[in-house]
Amino acid sequence: MDPSRVMRVEKAGMAESMQEDLESLARGGFRCRLCHVTVANKPSLDDHLRGKKHQRLESLRSVRQAQELRSVFVSGFSKGTPASELSDYFQAYGEVINVVMDKDKGVYAIVELQDKEVLEKVLAQPHHSLGGQKLRVKPREKKDFKYTQPRKQGSAKREQLSPKKLAQELCQADDVDAQMSLLVQQFEFSEGERRLRDLLVTLFQEVFLEFFPGSAILPFGSSVNGFDVSGCDLDLFLDLEKTKKFQASTKSPAEPLAEDVASPEPDSHSEDSILSDIDLASATTPEVLELVATVLQKCVPGVHHVQVVPNARRPVVKFCHKESGLRGDISIDNKLALRNTRFLQLCTETDERVRPLVYAVRHWAKQQALAGNPFGGGPLLNNYALTLLVLFFLQTRNPPVLPTVARLKELTENEEQTVVDGWDCSFPKDLTRLEPSSNTENLCTLLAEFFHVFGDYNFASCMISLREGQPLPLPGVLESTVGSKLKLGPFNLQDPFELSHNVAANVNEKTALRFQRCCQAAAKYCRSLQYQRKSSKGKIWGLVRLFQPGTAEAETPAATGLVISLPLTLASLPAQTRKQLSQAGNMHQCWFQKVCSSIAFVLKDVLRCDCLEAQEGSEREGEAVTECKQREQQTEADAEQPSSAGHKRSLDEEEADLSSPAPKRLRTDTLSPEGESMTWNCAMWRRVWLGRRRVRRQLRGPQPNSQCAAGSLELEAKVSEAISQQEGEARPTDPLLQFTxxxxTGADSSGEQGMRISLCFEPAPEQAAAFQEFFHFLQGFLPRAVEQHVVSAT
Incomplete structure (x- = not known):
């Protein structure tokens, strides 16, 4: 058949499918049946069809339809038959991609085969049997694609107010302090949600005691630390210390059982006990987590989607409670989190202003896209970091609202001294020895001062310490934590107890700068009467105006820049490598060329992207580099002299503040004036950033080859190739994405050896929205891949 005719047929099919998704409404509106979204006009419809949600659901529908066409429905096997036996049986006809078992009843399964040819071989066989049982095999039933959002918290969760309704409620409050109290009431747990979580903890405790005598399930984190948010995950710690003692005592009958170990039931140490299969004292963390996952899957009612995550900073087992939709995780080595939780509880009990202030700052950061992690990783601040930032601010007020951790340690009695993993975590158990704060500032003033303080803060040059209640110079922090894995960056915030942990280490330079700009814009707004007083004309005021997203972004062109700063510096290279570069001539130039070679390799060979180097000296390149410089250098001008939150100003001054953005100036002290530069014109043909984890797991198999280890560039290249093949052998007529x-290079504060490289991405104008998803993937993937290639090449 003529290829052009095939292409026309495919486009006609796509157009027909799109037409089925759309419904015309009165007055020029449209409804997308696929996404359940209504838009007002054709331009809005075009934006929606190009948007991430619609593209993702279209892709998901295509994948599921393809799976249906090559899957069979199997029943008749014995109850309890593992999926591996079914997979082994159908492997005789061809490759088996996946086997999905009916978990609740265990009487049927969906077997996904490699392609239609394997499916036809299976269906051509009239009789199938497994373990003496006759199997019933038929094509999988084809169903209409329907996407439903996962349920969360069921009836126990309080119904969340819509943003519009929340704004109306806040505007009806009497003052800003009342608005902040209302915010807490809106987001904290309902009584039903607290009761549900308590019941789940009790259920987990009962189940795990059966398998791990003496063990304890202890909740920590947002559920119990005083800063709960409706719908947040349930974080649990499984304490196995007493179980280990019990296991050791059963192996040494002559040794008496420890007094603090609860006497187990007779069947707890029988031959069928799960403890007979593993020695907890010598088992590795992944082995114990696999054991915990097995107990969750098979013995805890209503728990599904169990997944072991052994490579996290704190390895956990993730799970989901089916009836309520509540998600959570269980860790076995996280006692520090228990102390952090109790410390945060102590702070909320010390002063009633702590909770409203934290809730307000968190919600503000979320609305300004400074906090949260929607893509499973990224440079945004997390809620824990924002909470510590507020506590540090309250420690530094004059007089202080909260005591420092060092002061709490001084008030600790001998029997309260606590050391966890080598870190001093001592503080009083109750509030009787704490002196009440003499600070009388109200919430309205404290919130305004929070933005004023951090609007001019140099996060990169110091370490914010809650232990000392003051910023610490970085050289002293590095000396005190020598030998640890302390990671410094543009935003340095030290954990109050684990001093080698920077809780904001994931934040990049762009986010840190945006946080400062947003704080400056918020501080400016908080000096106006619109923030301090309720409007008599029914206009938005107070927190409602503050929470409106994008107020600072609209004033700052740099915020639109898609910039990735690579962590590679000359100082990070081995001494021998730096010596080789210096012998080759200009060290900086040779180093820049080597890194650029690695960037091109990752884009071309790993991500299968067409990448053409632009001609040097071209007018377009010069304009682009100049624009990139401006994006990196742009910052707010010196803020006007601050006034107190209660200072009154004239309406003319207030309107001028709201309508006229502050003047800007270029900062010239961060980049070298004659930096090296290089430009590539790129085209992306496949969505190689989607589904990489699943494909990577399939390629590695149960026993990964050492030549193709996890995270290696060789494996990542194979993942990209596999995804490209899944999307089809024929190359599309037009590229999916085009960008530059x-x-x-630029120099940072570390001097000559601190040269760094920034990558500025410029998508085609009509693809700006579609490019965002790919850029989010690059933010996490590209720096690691480039660094790995540079190190391996040297």
Whole structure:
């Protein structure tokens, strides 16, 4: 058949499918049946069809339809038959991609085969049997694709107010303090949600005691630390210390059982006990987590989607409670989190202003896209970091609202001294020895001062310490934590107890700068009467105006820049490598060329992207590099002299503040004036950033080859190739994405050896929205891949 005719047929099919998804409404409106979204006009419809949600659901529908066409429905096997036996049986006809078992009843399964040819071989066989049982095999039933949002918290969760309704409620409050109290009431747990979580903890405790005598399930984190948010995950710690003692005592009958170990039931140490299969004292963390996952899957009613995550900073087992939709995780090595939780509880009990202030700052950061982690990783602040930032601010007020951790340690009695993993975590158990704060500032003033303080803060040059209640110079922090894995960056915030942990280490330079700009804009707004007083004309005021997203972004062109700063510096290279570069001539130039070679390798060979180096000296490249410089250098001008939150100003001054953005100036002290630069014109043909984890797991198999280890560039290249093949052998007529990458060097505060490289991405104008998803993937993937290639090449 003529290829052009095939292409026309495919486009006609796509157009027909799109037409079925759309419904015309009165007055020029449209409804997308796929996404359940209504838009007002054709331009809004076009934006929606190009949007991430619609594209993702279209892709998901295509994948599921393809799975249906090559899957069979199997029943008749014995109850309890493992999926591996079914997989082994159907492997005789061809490759088996996946086997999905009916978990609740265990009487049927969906077997996904490699392609239609394997499916036809299976269906051509009239009789199938497994373990003496006759199997019933038939094509999988084809169903209409319907996407439903996962349920969360069921009836126990309080119904959340819509943003519009929340704004109306806040505007009806008497003052800002009342608004902040209302915010807490809106987001904290309902009584039903607290009761549900308590019941789940009790259920987990009963189940795990059966398998791990003496063990304890202890909740920590947002559920119990005083800053609960309706719908947040349930974090649990499984304490196995007493179980280990019990297991050791059963192996040494002559040794008496420890007094603090609860006497187990007779069947707890029988031959069928799960403890007979593993020695907890010598088992590795992944082995114990696999054991915990097995107990969750098979013995806890209503729990599903159990997944072991052994490579996290704190390895956990994730799970979901089916009836309520509540998600959570269980860790076995996280006693520090228990102390952190109790410390946060102590702070909320010390002063009633702590909770409203934290809730307000968190919600503000979320609305300004400074906090949260929607893509499973990224450079945004998390809620724990924002909470510590507020506590540090309250420690530094004059007089202080909260005591420092060092002061709490001084008030600790000998029997309260606590050391966890080598870190001093001592503080009083109750509030009787704490002196009440003499600070009388109200919430309205404290919130305004929070933004004023951090609007001019140099996060990169110091370490914020809650232990000392003051910023610490970085050289002293590095000396005190020598030998640890302390990671410094543009935003340094030290954990109050685990001093080698920077809780904001994931934040990049762009987010840190945006946080400062947003704080400056918020501080400016908090000096106006619109923030301090309720409007007599029914206009939005107070927190409602503060929470409106994008107020600072609209004033700052730099915020639109898609910039990735690579962590590679000359100082990070081995001494021998730096010596080789210096012998080759200009060290900085050779180093820049080597890194650019690695960037091109990752884009071309790993991500299968067409990448053409632009001609040097071209007018377009010069304009692009200049724009990139401006994006990196742009910052707010010196703020006007601050006034107190209660200072009154004239309406003319207030309107001028709200309508006229502050003047800006270029900062010239962060980049070298004659930095090296290089530009590539790129085209992306496949969505290689989607589904990489699943494909990577399939390629590695149960026993990964050492030549293709996890995270290796060789494996990542194979993952990209596999995803490209899944999308089809024929290359599309037009590229999926077109963009330009500008690489240039700059110098940071570390001096000559601190040269760094920034990558500025410029998508085609009509693809700006679609490019965002790919850029989010690059933010986490590209720096690690480039660094790995540079190190391996040297």
């Amino acid at each position: 990458v500008h690489a240039r």
